[in-house]
Amino acid sequence: MSETPVVPEGVSQFEVFHVREGAFGGSGSGDTSGFGGLVELMHMPEPSARPYGGWFDEVADELELSLAARGISVGDAIEKVVIDRDEITFFIRRDLLVGVLSALRDEPGLRFELSSGVSGVHYPNDANRELHAVYHLLSITHNRRIRVEVATPDADRHIPSSVGVYPTNDWHERETFDFFGIVFDGHPALTRIEMPDDWPGHPQRKDYPLGGIPVEYKGATIPPPDQRRSYNS
Amino acid sequence: MTTENVTYTSAAAQPDDPYAGANDETQSRVFNVGGGDWESITVSSEASERIVVNMGPQHPSTHGVLRLILELDGETVTEARAGIGYLHTGIEKNMEFRSFTQGVTYATRMDYLAPFFNEAVYCLAIEKLLGITDQIPERATTIRVIMMELNRISSHLVALATGGMELGALTAMTFGFRERELILDIFEMVTGLRMNNAYIRPGGVAQDLPADGEQRIREMIPILRKRLTDTANLLIDNSIWMGRTVNVGYLDLTGCMALGVTGPILRATGFPHDLRKSQPYCGYENYEFEVVTETTCDAYGRFLIRIREMEQSLHIVEQALDRLKPGPVMVADKKIAWPAQLSVGSDGQGNSLDHIREIMSESMEALIHHFKLVTEGFRVPVGQVYTAIESPRGELGCHLVSAGGTRPYRVHFRDPSFTNLQSTAAMCEGSQIADVIAAVASIDPVMGGVDR
């Protein structure tokens, strides 16, 4: 998993985030089928180009206008826009996040009043953008949903806190900090919320083991799910 | 963790203490649960008048393993904090190591009072990623709606029952659990289990209704309707109940929007926001029902909303039963559909005998197909989706990221109780301790969903 995968021609824009080596997990299993040599590259859907179709253009236009009105450079703020499965995702640069969220909440054409929380995802193969924080916003006025995603490198895990804009993200940011280690600057009380206060490590990161124990049967044990010999997803 | 050394001595100072039980250690350390910044909290508050009281996590009235840390000035709560995480199970991480269908059994145990909703939101997210939302058979969708609405009734009954018990109305508890048994009988008949049934699976439902299923549900509905009226009449316009819940736990629309609170709490402010109406899923646009609202923003309003929502759910179940037409209950695409036909035999639920005869005696290909689909699972193309449904407590969302494999890369559930519980402080500060219980009961958090 540690060697950089070979990216095919013309695929430079794609985000490679997962490499699947071999069809079966475990090693030393004596598997001679040849499926162990499979290497498959998994990448996220590519960024979309205008026109997006449907109401996505309207939202994107409104967002760009309102950012310009607030003095935020659109080219800097919006890294890319991905339309996939009828959903639009705006990738925002992390230091301009609060400005973008204020615009999304306050502008009459956007009015995303309800934030459905912050979720974290850890992409260890996404060089220099390993930790993503994903914000889902719902506009009750216009009855539509968008997603705002912010990426931060593992070495410098800071994202400005959105509690000033959406107070509901208070516990969600604490949970994301607890499970991924992302520090939200400006959060009123960033502490662990689910794990005990003195727990070491951040459990939902990909480099944190599942932590199970082998299950004992009469005369045999079965290893926990992350160490079993099974299909490699 | 602070520790004290405690030595037990009996009158005879013997290690063989006649009063000590079989499992006691006669010389042992006593561990006090403290630690963290507990000492600084207790010291820093103006020690003369205010005390810091810990309610929970083991408490009969905090609706599960919820820890409430209250700073009291007499009987008035000046500061309230909710401590959660005592039921954290690592479900989301565990699901990353299980195939998508196996993940349903994990998802169902999060909010354990509304298992069908957890399963439904997870399966809707998977189906959206697969792109098969339109190919789910209509019978499967209708059965999903029936099960979800019956689950909504049983969840609201528990809310009423436990809310009543916490405030001292014990008959509400016996009535609520008795009514719930009627619904649990239906669940057992259809899915094989009373709770945590892994019934709604990606692609449809696990098995069809039994032959007399529809008729038994129809027979139950009038009985349930009458009993719900009886339960409601116990508490509506009951002066003691009203005295404990009117103007308690006040949270208006601004507060709800800021804190991201959805569900009965939001509808108690008068705002008719219901995802079944605004962003329908599973064919909810075809059913006629009202979005129940009240305008009082307090615990009594939420209680009234829950009662009327139960009636609306019964109405939806009747309409859904009328819409049931014979047909398949799993998607037609054989690469995704659960291969087995399940049935309830003499030793419980399992593969039907016909299916076993087919895969063991008749067709090797069918056996291989069954084996691969059950052990490896189907592959879901790369991408991420967010699906949200209206669970009895509010907006339940599932953010699912797939890396193109048979297992989710990351699944995160936006649980309504987690978000709604943040409003405890806003609801309780300035009120009295007894009102804290009423407010938390009206939020109706399910700690399994809060902590996941």
Add this chain to the structure above:
Amino acid sequence: MGLEENLPSGVLLTTVEKVAGYARKGSLWPATFGLACCAIEMMAVGGPRFDIARFGMEVFRASPRQADLMIVAGRVSQKMAPVLRQIYDQMPNPKWVLAMGVCSSSGGMFNNYAIVQGVDHVVPVDIYLPGCPPRPEMLIDAILKLHGEIQDMKLGPNRRAQMRELEAEALAAPATLEMKGLLR
């Protein structure tokens, strides 16, 4: 009073044992320790259909100091384990623990970092009840089996002899891993 503990073994003690056992099992008050899904099935057992009031057990004592039986119903997370131990320590003797459901018996389906793999890591368990969640009838069955054990519990010198015997048996018993035969 301790009188029963100080009686010499004999016919009088045997009769006292029977009476004490009958009294103890006849009103075994459970402590509320419902955690997750099993707690709902435990509440259903207290409800009218499955009624444990007929066994004298419908009073779930909130205070552990008044309780005899701790039914650990649900998954015990790492954060909850010290609380579990503290509640157990606060219960006065005689006390029993019933591990309800697979999560409290062995960690259940959650074999991961967050759940204690069996509450017997934290408190001594008298009877394990598997199930996910166990039906209310199964819980009643477990409680009745526990009643049987409680009825047969000895007092005073007989108890000390019984404990020594049980301990010797437990120490001599092979671990699950060493047992032979069918894997289950």
